[in-house]
Amino acid sequence: MKLARPNVGHPRIVFAGCQALIEGDGDDAGLVAALRARGLHARWLAWDDPATERADLVILRATWDYTERLDEFLAWTRRVPNLLNAPDVVAWNSDKSYMADLAEAGVPIVPSRFFAPGQPVRIPSGEVVVKPAVGAGSVGAQRFVSAAAARAHAGELQSAGRTVLVQPYDPRIEVGETALVFLAGEQSHAFTKGPLLPPPGASAAMDESGTYAEESLQPADPDFELWDIGYLALRAAAERLGISTADFLYARVDVIGGRDDPHVLELELVEPSLGWRQLDDEARGLAQRMFALGVESALDRRGLGPLAHRGPQS
Numbered sequence: 507m508k509l510a511r512p513n514v515g516h517p518r519i520v521f522a523g524c525q526a527l528i529e530g531d532g533d534d535a536g537l538v539a540a541l542r543a544r545g546l547h548a549r550w551l552a553w554d555d556p557a558t559e560r561a562d563l564v565i566l567r568a569t570w571d572y573t574e575r576l577d578e579f580l581a582w583t584r585r586v587p588n589l590l591n592a593p594d595v596v597a598w599n600s601d602k603s604y605m606a607d608l609a610e611a612g613v614p615i616v617p618s619r620f621f622a623p624g625q626p627v628r629i630p631s632g633e634v635v636v637k638p639a640v641g642a643g644s645v646g647a648q649r650f651v652s653a654a655a656a657r658a659h660a661g662e663l664q665s666a667g668r669t670v671l672v673q674p675y676d677p678r679i680e681v682g683e684t685a686l687v688f689l690a691g692e693q694s695h696a697f698t699k700g701p702l703l704p705p706p707g708a709s710a711a712m713d714e715s716g717t718y719a720e721e722s723l724q725p726a727d728p729d730f731e732l733w734d735i736g737y738l739a740l741r742a743a744a745e746r747l748g749i750s751t752a753d754f755l756y757a758r759v760d761v762i763g764g765r766d767d768p769h770v771l772e773l774e775l776v777e778p779s780l781g782w783r784q785l786d787d788e789a790r791g792l793a794q795r796m797f798a799l800g801v802e803s804a805l806d807r808r809g810l811g812p813l814a815h816r817g818p819q820s
């Protein structure tokens with residue numbers, strides 16, 4: 507019998523990176539093998555390689571240049587036959603305005619004000635951070651003590667057509683932020699990231715490819731109060747998007763502060779680093795297996811999985 511869909515059971519899976527770093531920074535190096543252990547074949551391509559559009563499933567991982575080409579990127583997310591996380595999730599999450607939705611849903615976030623191009627920018631007193639609403643890798647983010655200097659940076663971003671996000675500088679970042687990693691909506695592992703922004707007036711040291719600020723990461727075992735905040739953020743996002751938290755193959759919630767007063771700095775659903783390298787071999791193996799199981803169930807839900815060909819028709 508000729509199969510109507512030859513790829514059923516053998517889906518072509520692509521991990522999407524960018525031209526500058528097709529396979530990312532190496533953190534995801536174990537993922538191809540983790541999928542292979544479940545009988546799934548995956549390979550890496552830059553997101554703007556047309557071959558991505560012939561894949562059965564594309565998983566965003568290292569698409570770090572999308573912030574400069576957002577319209578093109580969002581159009582591509584809708585052309586790809588199946589994308590994780592899903593295109594609606596990416597569209598919502600690629601603009602930090604989603605923080606306002608989280609706040610509305612009762613998630614404690616770092617206080618955030620948004621100013622579209624043309625809108626007068628109000629700078630609160632004290633040290634502030636000014637950053638583009640569409641941004642990643644700390645590009646365009648700066649600390650200021652001078653309100654005039656903050657307003658000037660905001661004005662530059664606005665002149666380039668970008669909405670600006672202004673937050674009070676939270677000094678608790680000095681001990682780092684906690685990145686909580688969720689796989690298929692469930693708590694997986696965590697790590698801390700050292701402070702990224704240099705003192706007012708200076709700019710961050712970038713990596714060689716120029717796509718992200720250099721980071722210093724450490725393994726972490728956060729208090730449950732932090733995980734609770736992570737779950738709260740994830741549920742708020744899922745509700746807003748009309749999906750289930752299990753539909754997020756991966757999610758990272760970045761939190762500033764400890765158990766007494768944690769605030770969400772970011773919820774990352776597009777292409778967060780998952781910090782696999784911060785895990786020991788055994789924990790990494792287990793976590794990447796969870797990732798692979800998440801991919802498998804996403805395939806099954808789309809009728810592309812290893813179980814799909816066992817239906818009554820075959």
Ligand SMILES: Nc1ncnc2c1ncn2[C@@H]1O[C@H](COP(=O)(O)OP(=O)(O)O)[C@@H](O)[C@H]1O
Pocket residue numbers: 616635637641642643644645647673674675676677679683699700701702703760771772
């Ligand atoms: N309000 C803030 N207070 C203290 N540090 C901040 C603040 N906002 C950003 N930072 C620092 O800047 C980095 C980049 O900002 P972030 O909001 O995470 O944007 P992205 O990672 O998308 O570039 C953070 O990891 C943190 O080190």
Ligand SMILES: [Mg+2]
Pocket residue numbers: 643644760772
């Ligand atoms: Mg960040």
